[in-house]
Amino acid sequence: MKSALAVACVAISLITSLPASALTEHEQDVAAWRARRVERLNAPDGWLSLIGLHWLTSRAPLELGNGPENDLDLGAGPKRLGRLEWKDDKAWFTAADGVETKVGDSLVTQTELVDDKPGKPTIVQFGTANFQLIERGDKHALRVKDAQAPTRSSFSGIEMFDVDPSWRIDARFEAYPEPRTIEVATVSGTLESYPNPGRIVFERDGKTHSLEALVEEGTEQFFLIMADRTSGKETYGMARYLYAGPPKDGTIVVDFNKAYNPPCVFTAYATCPMPPQGNRLDLAVTAGEKDYKGVAH
Numbered sequence: 401m402k403s404a405l406a407v408a409c410v411a412i413s414l415i416t417s418l419p420a421s422a423l424t425e426h427e428q429d430v431a432a433w434r435a436r437r438v439e440r441l442n443a444p445d446g447w448l449s450l451i452g453l454h455w456l457t458s459r460a461p462l463e464l465g466n467g468p469e470n471d472l473d474l475g476a477g478p479k480r481l482g483r484l485e486w487k488d489d490k491a492w493f494t495a496a497d498g499v500e501t502k503v504g505d506s507l508v509t510q511t512e513l514v515d516d517k518p519g520k521p522t523i524v525q526f527g528t529a530n531f532q533l534i535e536r537g538d539k540h541a542l543r544v545k546d547a548q549a550p551t552r553s554s555f556s557g558i559e560m561f562d563v564d565p566s567w568r569i570d571a572r573f574e575a576y577p578e579p580r581t582i583e584v585a586t587v588s589g590t591l592e593s594y595p596n597p598g599r600i601v602f603e604r605d606g607k608t609h610s611l612e613a614l615v616e617e618g619t620e621q622f623f624l625i626m627a628d629r630t631s632g633k634e635t636y637g638m639a640r641y642l643y644a645g646p647p648k649d650g651t652i653v654v655d656f657n658k659a660y661n662p663p664c665v666f667t668a669y670a671t672c673p674m675p676p677q678g679n680r681l682d683l684a685v686t687a688g689e690k691d692y693k694g695v696a697h
Contacts, residue, residue, distance in 0.1 A: 452544035659688025
C-alpha cells in the first residue's frame, strides 16, 4: 500500500516538478490543499476504508459479526462481534464474550451508540475495522470501515486539471431576506435539510451563473454541491463538492481549483448529497479533480 505521503506526492507531482520559487502563491496554496485532501482520503479511517453500509429497517435486536450467519454481516472482524439493541430510543452495543472492542483508547464491553447527527459519533473499533451509527433523514444505518479495505490498498491517486488562476473567482454573495432551508436528495434515497442563507453569483465567459450556498454544522465556509458541463465526461457524473468563503462585505472567493470528488466516486457505501435545484452550471468547469480512474466499486 502506498503511504499517505507518497500518494499525496503523486497528487501534486505536476506542480512540484517545478522549484517552489517558480510557483505562484496561488499554485502553492492549491498544491498544499491537494496534498492534504489526498492524505485525508487515504487515512486508515478515511473514505477509502469504507466496506459497508447497513440500513436498520427495524429496532429489533441484531447479532453483528463477520459471516452470513449473523443478522448483519459486517465483512470484517471476528465471526461473532456482538449485539445491537435499542433501549429507550437509544442504541446500545454489547461485545460478545472474549471479543476485544474499543471506543477511543478504552476497552469496552458495552457502550451507547451516539449517532453522527450531534457531530461526534461513537466509533466502535475491532482489529483494523470499526463501525458507527449514522442518521440520514429518519433512517439509521451502521457504517463500517476497515484500514485494509481493497479500495484503500488499490488507490491509484486522483487526476486533476492543471491549476488555473482564472478559476479563482471573486463572486458576489446574495443573502436571502429571510432564513431558509433546502432539501437535498442523497444517492441513498434519503433527504437532508441544509440551511440555505443565500446564493453565490459570478461571471464567466460573459454570462452570469449562480450556486446555492449550504451550511454544514461546525464550519463558517459554505458547502457547494455542483454539476457542470464536464460532469459525466472529464469529471464524475453526479457532482463535485467545494467549500467557499466566508463572505466579506458581500464578496466571496470561490476557487474551483479545489473542487473535489464526493466519496461515492470511490465506494458504494457513501450517502452523498446530490446537487440541489439551481446548482447545475451551464458551463464547463475545467478545474479541480477529474473523474476517478481506479478500481470500480
